[in-house]
Amino acid sequence: MATRITNLLGIKYPIVQAGMSWASSNVELPAAVSNAGALGVLAAGPMRVDDFSRTLDALAGATDKPYAVNIPLYRPQAAELLDAMAARQVPVVIASQGGPKAHLPRFREYGAVWIQVVSTLEHAKKAADAGVDALVVVGGEAGGHPPANEVSTLVTVRRVLQEVSVPVIAGGGVADGWGIAALLALGADAVQLGTRFLLTQEAGVHERYKAAVLAADVHDTALIGRRGLPVRGIRNAFAQAIFDAEREQMPQEHYDALFKKGTLKQAALDGDIEWGKVELGQSAGLISSIRPAAEVVKQLVDELRQASARLHEMDLRG
Numbered sequence: 001m002a003t004r005i006t007n008l009l010g011i012k013y014p015i016v017q018a019g020m021s022w023a024s025s026n027v028e029l030p031a032a033v034s035n036a037g038a039l040g041v042l043a044a045g046p047m048r049v050d051d052f053s054r055t056l057d058a059l060a061g062a063t064d065k066p067y068a069v070n071i072p073l074y075r076p077q078a079a080e081l082l083d084a085m086a087a088r089q090v091p092v093v094i095a096s097q098g099g100p101k102a103h104l105p106r107f108r109e110y111g112a113v114w115i116q117v118v119s120t121l122e123h124a125k126k127a128a129d130a131g132v133d134a135l136v137v138v139g140g141e142a143g144g145h146p147p148a149n150e151v152s153t154l155v156t157v158r159r160v161l162q163e164v165s166v167p168v169i170a171g172g173g174v175a176d177g178w179g180i181a182a183l184l185a186l187g188a189d190a191v192q193l194g195t196r197f198l199l200t201q202e203a204g205v206h207e208r209y210k211a212a213v214l215a216a217d218v219h220d221t222a223l224i225g226r227r228g229l230p231v232r233g234i235r236n237a238f239a240q241a242i243f244d245a246e247r248e249q250m251p252q253e254h255y256d257a258l259f260k261k262g263t264l265k266q267a268a269l270d271g272d273i274e275w276g277k278v279e280l281g282q283s284a285g286l287i288s289s290i291r292p293a294a295e296v297v298k299q300l301v302d303e304l305r306q307a308s309a310r311l312h313e314m315d316l317r318g
Contacts, residue, residue, distance in 0.1 A: 001304075004167040005134060005190035008113060009092060010066045012037030013301055014184065016136070016169050017293075018194030019043040019070025019094055020144070020203075022268035027055055028202040029293055031062035036297035039190075041094060044071045046265065049080045056088050066091050068115070073098025086110070094136060097145075101130040115169065119147035124160045134167040135160070136192055141173030143194050143221075143232050143281035150223060154186065161187040175283035177303025184304075185311070193300075195281040200293040206271035210290055212236075212278050218285030224277070225259045227252065234278040238262035 003014045015038035017024065024030055025047050030040030042059055044052055059067060069090050071081055074097045082103060085093065089110045095103070096117035107114055116127035117136040124135055137160050139153025140146050147156065153172035161168060170183040171192035180191040197203065199214055212234055223230045224239045227246065233239060238261075245255050267276025291299075 001301075003184070003189040005169060008133060008167060009039055011039050013297065013304075014190035015039070015180065015297060015300055016068075016171075016190055016192040017041050017197045018144075018171060018192050019045070019068070020194055020198060021045040021264055023198050023203040023205045024070075025055070026202070026204040027058045027062050029197065029200065029204065030067050031059055032200075032202050032293035033197065033297060034063045034065040034067045036294040037065070037301075038297050039066060039068055039092065041068045041070050044069055044081050044085075045075065047081075049077055049084065052081055053084045053088075056084060056090065060088065068092035068094050070094040070096065070117075072096050073100075073103075099130065100127060100132050104131055118160075119145075119156065120149070121156075121159050121163060124164050128164045128166050132166065134169060134189075135164065136169045136171055137188075138192075139170075139172035140223075141232075141282040142171055143198075143279045143284075145229060146172060146223070146232050146281075148223070148226065148230055153183070157183065157188055158186055172281060173283050175281075175286040177300045177305070178307045179283070179286075180300060180304045181307035181311070193283075195283045196287060196296060196300075197293060198280065199284075199287050199290045200296055201290060202293045205268040208271035208273050209267050209278060212273045213280045213284050214287065214290060216280060216284040218282050221280060221282050221284070227255055228259055231264075231277055231279050232281060234273070234280060236276075236278060237274040238277065 017033040019041040021043050024043045030042045033040035092113045094115045113133045115134045116132045118124045119138045137157050139156040140150035157170040167189040169190040169192050170188035175196040183191045221232050224233045262277050264277045266272045267278045
């Protein structure tokens, strides 16, 4: 399964586990995914610097395969987190929500790969021009922070591929090997999956959170917080309060305060699935089990091979 991404990262399969705050802010999930031949990703977003440094050390000891760290560059302690990553020579950096240009030289100095997360053609071009090695291109079906324009993964990825030459990892709306095959056929060099790896035994979120995601169908998510930085989440009491505030045209200051009341931590760690932000992708409706991450990788690869074989069996000559 050689692609530009597998060759660039030194991984066996063109599969990337998304960096998910709390869910992959641990050793267990990224180590299991990397050891299975895909790319495991540690999510630095919610972590304190000391905890992050200890977790990085433990992750390096838990796998001898390539792994990545996802870091949102806007967060207050991003500089300290980047220092810890550079000191430990993290092999792959996946950055979001901030410009990469100022950070590239010192990570390139020891040979790190820098991948930038984008959701629009404009940001994809800027990141490519800045010199990143690859892009994660996310469409509207994705969990977490999908594009506010809600353009689908199929369209967003294809549009970026028309204009940008760096390797692309496509993300959003995929939970099985058939979806991976579709995006590889579209021109992507690998596929990022979040919700599928959220529903694994190693994901570090509350069991009530996992149960809520497992119970969700494809139509049970919504874009919440359109007047700010929206998230795709489950339609719970928090989401309804936001929808009501939008309908009633609540003043922006009060709206922002209301949106901040519900947090991902509240749902992911405390298990408050009514008033916390239960972030998930539309692909939750395609998933029917919580399994070990290594088994998920194997199943994804088996399904990808089935999908590929089906395409090869077709007579496409007309």
